[in-house]
Amino acid sequence: MKTTGMQQPGVYDVDQPTQPNSYRTGPDEQGMFGIYGGRFVAETLMPLILELEAEWEKAKSDPAFKAELENLNTHYTGRPSPLYFAERLTEHLGGAKVYFKRDELNHTGSHKINNCLGQILLAKRMGKTRIIAETGAGQHGVASATVAARFGFPCEVYMGATDVERQAPNVFRMKLLGAKVNPVTAGHGTLKDAMNEALRDWVTNVDDTYYLIGTAAGPHPYPEMVREFQSVIGRETREQMLATEGRLPDMLVAAVGGGSNAIGLFHPFLDDPTVRMVGVEAGGKGLDGEEHCASLTSGSPGVLHGNRTYLLQDGDGQIKEGHSISAGLDYPGIGPEHSWLKDSGRVEYVPILDTEALEAFQLLTRIEGIIPALEPSHALAEVIKRAPKMGKDQIIVMNLCGRGDKDIFTVGKILGVEL
Amino acid sequence: MTTRIDTKFASLKAEGRPALVTYFMGGDPDYATSLAIMKALPGAGSDVIELGMAFSDPMADGPAIQLAGQRALKAGQSLVRTLDLARDFRKEDDTTPIVLMGYYNPIYIYGVERFLVDAKAAGVDGLIVVDLPPEMDDELCIPAMAAGLNFIRLATPTTDAKRLPAVLHNTSGFVYYVSMNGITGSAIADTTKIEAAVRRIKQHTDLPICVGFGVKTAEHARVIGQYADGVVVGTAIVNQIALSLDAENRATADTVQSVATMVRGLATGVRAARLAAAE
The missing domain is CATH 3.40.50.1100 (Rossmann fold)
Structure with missing residues (x-):
């Protein structure tokens, strides 16, 4: 293993002194x-x-540059996106308070x-x-x-x-x-x-x-660049949560395909040890077979599309195709920072099946009047599993990163409805 | 360290002609046919063999080489089998240089150290790995040189004077000049620009310069061979293989012969290059 300028953290645990000084200093000057x-690109592109x-x-x-971007974020996109307390969902699940960071309300419908x-x-x-x-x-x-x-x-x-x-x-x-x-x-x-x-x-x-x-x-x-542009999600969430609840959330949950909405939410909180983070991968039809996109849970490190990261691949280094009900999660790789956060133990990554995401999609639609995209429906399915096991005084923030209008045809087809 | 590549280019220099470098995809359309093609290449006039390592996601290749890789993988090709091809070829030919060409991930998964040992033992002389620029030299380039293999770098039209030294540093065997910004199999670029680029690179290195991407005919080979130390033909050969297959992509009686015929034609091009230049 190559040593780099970046600290290699130990397993993340608030009781252990083996944490790095910061999880927010990467990448190093080589982009690692x-x-x-x-x-890892062809010379022509270098x-x-x-x-x-x-x-x-x-x-x-x-x-x-910063001012122009902020102006566009405010007046073109409609930022800041609201931090919404999902009261009826919270009641339904009977545990932790559930908040949604509503990036699905952005202009164009996603983060x-x-x-x-x-x-x-x-x-x-x-x-x-x-x-x-x-x-x-x-x-x-x-x-x-x-x-x-x-x-x-x-x-x-x-x-x-x-x-x-x-x-x-x-x-x-x-x-x-x-x-x-x-x-x-x-x-x-x-x-x-x-x-x-x-x-x-x-x-x-x-x-x-x-x-x-x-x-x-x-x-x-x-x-790094995409993370910085998406970190507006986490920065706003932090401010909004402090304003609303006077404290930081206990848990952040976000779907990961390539991982941009998740890293955007997580990054500003990485050095807050009380905030747990869960990235939700597409478990597709189950991790036993080939039809999933859970590169972090069941892949291994490899090199594709310019970076080394966890990939779904065979023993010869050929990349597998994967499968997800959600086109946005249907990718056999993951952003490299997530690979590092997985190895360091700072963020937990779990798979959610197509069927679980579909149930979550329908639940949210009926109980909160919000049609989520199939991508954050995966994150929601994980929230549905976790919130009931947490105390009523605890807080989960989930990134509702996209709206589901685009998915009604896919969902309709699966539910047997002719549109 | 002197490899078969160094020896070959030295003898061609003495002979006063450029090298014909031929690429084909290992295992396309199947192992046995691929080995037969490889064995036929030197006799048909190929001086250096580039043996393609199949990869599922060849980002720098055009449709012809993408399809060749898919045919090979479907027929059971793997990096292990590609090294087998080199080993089987070496049983009968100990002089023609073999350069493996492909992408990094299969090598990374094979394990760099074990790969270098096995490649050397199989009779491989050099490596061209498209997605490893100088910035990533610690990954494979430096270990490869230590293992006695040439690491052949691509220089491209975007490699400017400022960047050229970095590209040439740690390069050995030869320099592969990519004639255009683009993927394999595109149309040939303006040859006067290629000539200027080759002459520019020659001012910075004594290594042979081979030109590839878009070289399809004996005439291309003749024209480029006037100033380059070698011409690389890949897609044209891979296309010839594809054309010779039956409807189920299986080899036919014609497959090996048609490739050999094409390579003999290209060989007349490189052999005419310096005669023309001398006129």
């Missing part, structure tokens, strides 16, 4: 979180990634816009003239197409052919926004294949194209 992350890193470093400390606004401002600073993106559920594709329209960039979105079919409303939305949607038929036609194809486009069009990656994964500096 412990052994995870890095820059100069570009270095240029992006340099621009990102400048932007980070530029007050004008994805937080990252897209940050990156489009960078693209503009870098003088790029064309945007490409990959998408799974289509939420990132829609958010990318939206900011491209807002800033006058042509935009091409790569989307697996399977996902194009199961997320038809988002495909139409992207087209309305002026983006070109390129269906990818390689592999199972899901997010992994879309990302391969986006990388092929990027390597071919390096001079004018900005690759707007949708999750906290890929080569350095993307994992």
